[in-house]
Amino acid sequence: MVKKPTGKNTSGRGQRDLTVKVKTARGRTLSSTRWLQRQLNDPYVVRAKAEGYRGRAAFKIMELDDKFRFLVPGARVLDLGCAPGGWIQVAVPRINALGEKSGKAVGRIVGIDLQEVDDIPGAEIHQLDFMADDADLQVKEWLGGQADVVMSDMAASSSGHKQTDHLRIIALCEAAAYLSFDVLSDGGTFVAKVLAGGAEGELQKLLKQKFTKVAHVKPPSSRSDSSEKFVIASGFRGNAEGE
Incomplete structure (x- = not known):
């Protein structure tokens, strides 16, 4: 079930300091690997997914x-x-x-x-x-x-x-x-x-x-x-x- 966005700023609530490392895969460039790692470690990307934002x-x-x-x-x-x-x-x-x-x-x-x-x-x-x-x-x-x-x-x-x-x-x-x-x-x-x-x-x-x-x-x-x-x-x- 997709969470309904509330429009409220929940910054700082329940965030964890985790670092996801991405290995360069065959067919994937170094720049795309860096982009993917940045996305996975971006707290706002994580929050958007958790709170139902696009x-x-x-x-x-x-x-x-x-x-x-x-x-x-x-x-x-x-x-x-x-x-x-x-x-x-x-x-x-x-x-x-x-x-x-x-x-x-x-x-x-x-x-x-x-x-x-x-x-x-x-x-x-x-x-x-x-x-x-x-x-x-x-x-x-x-x-x-x-x-x-x-x-x-x-x-x-x-x-x-x-x-x-x-x-x-x-x-x-x-x-x-x-x-x-x-x-x-x-x-x-x-x-x-x-x-x-x-x-x-x-x-x-x-x-x-x-x-x-x-x-x-x-x-x-x-x-x-x-x-x-x-x-x-x-x-x-x-x-x-x-x-």
Whole structure:
């Protein structure tokens, strides 16, 4: 029986310090062996499996929300590039999408992705290119209005060249930000993954024009050898007439 994710951060509870060693097998490269060993010894991978999450990335949004509190009961949330669905699994109980918290407002979450994603109770998931014409109108129809939160853990396919990958993810994040301007309600929050690398200045300038507060955070579950960090822009100012 698969455990139902609770959306709660259980960091530090019942963890054991065990090291799994992986031998290089015939047909397996040294790099793939190292990757497999890292996965088997990653405490967040172990926790994700034990707690029923679809990936370790679930703990990133969990830690970000613990700090900034944007996934609240009654919130309407859009998850861009939602596959495999770990962020949605965390959001569903926190926004009370299933109505299980008596006396609390019931939230709504819509996830979109280019690929098909298995259903998650309490969420509505669609295959859609968020950069398609009228994607904003479609999203607002599914949400039943403006979003309170737009979140994105999207990353462009790796080219193996660090600077190129950095530019690609910044471009993707900018595109997600522009969509958020079209679908967010006043006071809303935008959360997205970026890669440190020097080209995020324009993105930060753009977000500071649109939001009252912009923060950059590397959550504890983000691997120390990764250049990823997350931007949390809160207090959406809305769009001026004619903008």
